[in-house]
Structure formats: C-alpha cells, structure tokens
Amino acid sequence: MQVAIYLFKSSKTNLGYRCLLLSHPSSSPVYLDWNDALPVLRRAYDLGLFTMIIGPKGTGKTTLVRAFGAEIGRTLFPVNFSLRTRESHLIGTKTLENGGVGFVDGILVESMKLGGLLYLDELNAAEADVLLRLDEALDDRRQVVLKESEGQTITASKGWTVIATINPLSHVGTKELPPQLLSRFPVRLRLEYPPEEVEVDIIRRHTSIENSALASTRMGVKLANKLREAAAVEELYYSPSMRETIAFSKLIESGSEAKYAAQLVFANVYGQWGDVEYRKVMDMITSIFGN
Ligand SMILES: Nc1ncnc2c1ncn2[C@@H]1O[C@H](COP(=O)(O)OP(=O)(O)O)[C@@H](O)[C@H]1O
C-alpha cells in the first residue's frame, strides 16, 4: 500500500511547492513538486487527457510520473523506448503451451485491461511501426485490436491513462514524433533543471547533508549549472543531470573531499572527448573549489 502525504513548504522561497512522501521503500523517497507539475497532471487525468513531459535527462520526469501514479493509486506500467522496442512488447506474443496456442499480453494491453498508468518513457526513441500501433490505442475509443491473437478488441478499463516523456531533439537517437501522435497528448509540461536553491533542496531529500557538506553541495550545483550552460551553447559535449549532483553530494556525505568528488563525478567524464575538454572542466572546478 502506498500512502501519500502532502507537505507544504514555507513561503520563504516564494515557490510554494509541495512534496509527496511515498511509503514504499523502492519508490523515490520524496518528490519535490517545485514547479507545480502534479496538479497539472491531476487536472489532465480528471479530464481524461493524456500528458506529455518534455525535458532533458535527469530533470525528474520519471520520478514525477511515479509520484503521480502513487497519488492517483494507479499501477505504473513503464515502457522505456529504444530502437529495439517492438510492437510485440506493447501488444503481446503468441505462445505454445501443451500443444495449444496461447497469448501473453504486452504492456499496453495489460495496462488497458487493468486500468493502469501507462508510462511511455522517451517515446521519441521508438520506431515508426511501434508508434503507429500505439496511436491506435490512444485515439478516443481507447481500443486496440489484437490481430496478433484472435482479433479480439481490447477496450481500456476506467481510469486507464497515459503519460509520455520525450527528450529534446538534440539527444542522440531521438526523432521527431509524428504530429498525429503528438496530438494524442494535448497537455504538455516542460521540465527543465530547477533553480540552484531548489536543486539543493531536492538533493537534501536524497541525503542528510549539513554544514560544510551542504556548502560543498551548493558549489557542486553551481558547477553543474555552469557545465549545463556551456553544453547549451555547445562549448562542452556533455551536460550533467540531477543524478550527478545527487551522486556528488552522496560522495561528500560519505567523507570524500569536495574537489576530488567533483573531479570524479563532473570532470573525468569529459576525458572521453580528449584532454582539452577535460582540462576546461578541471579549470572550472579549481575556480570554484580552489587548489
Ligand atoms: N523534484 C524532484 N524531487 C525529488 N527528487 C528528484 C526530483 N527531480 C529529480 N529528482 C531525482 O533526480 C534523479 C533523476 O531523476 P529522474 O526522475 O530519473 O529524471 P529523468 O526521468 O528526467 O531522467 C533521481 O534520483 C530523482 O529521484
């Protein structure tokens, strides 16, 4: 059983965000709804509309959808799209059992039958034929015909809903979604990296850093934002996500020295593009953390 508790943050930051505590240990411990995305998802859900979330990696898209699934008490059916995702993954596959032919439902069909929350992650990494099949289920009838089986028509149970995420087109392997499919998701949320102070608050939900570790975390977030800015104007090849800033703080929390932790998490990765790129980042680290 998952229990949702809302906390309203003081108006100190003037953001008025709230967070959602999930009792399930495997869920994200706390989702900090810093840009009021949960009420938007809720409104869309109540109106029977599907939502698309657009944003770069590590901005909290998956965590947000998980928190929302818990809020509305729907089982999450996640599909992480790649070029290898096949129609059979969504629809199902024929099986041979004891000489007879059976059918194992794919994740789309299963979610429709059970009235769950279908989470289509990185939808713009999917192949066209897969998208076409999805489109069938997402139109107003909410039906899919199992031509792979015996041609039955599956109609979605009450409460069935769909949320998709797409990465910005600059990401490797992403394609433009066909406009037809895009129109199935008329509510669009953009999730960017949060303001620095909010990112620090998010990190604090994943760690118990205080005092000097907190000060180092602030510097780490500052560095991450400089790297993101540099990547946005193509001065660097890579942009660190919140996964990295959280990892950095965890290293600090476990006793790592700040500059060394910054090198491990933020600088070394640039080595794959050569020494010049790596040096550029080390210089930024030195200017923030000292020698
Ligand atoms: N608003 C938030 N509240 C709590 N944790 C967050 C928030 N945003 C991001 N995170 C954390 O940052 C990391 C990356 O988030 P994730 O949801 O996996 O991003 P995405 O799906 O956009 O790649 C996860 O550890 C996640 O728990």
Ligand SMILES: [Mg+2]
């Ligand atoms: Mg994700």
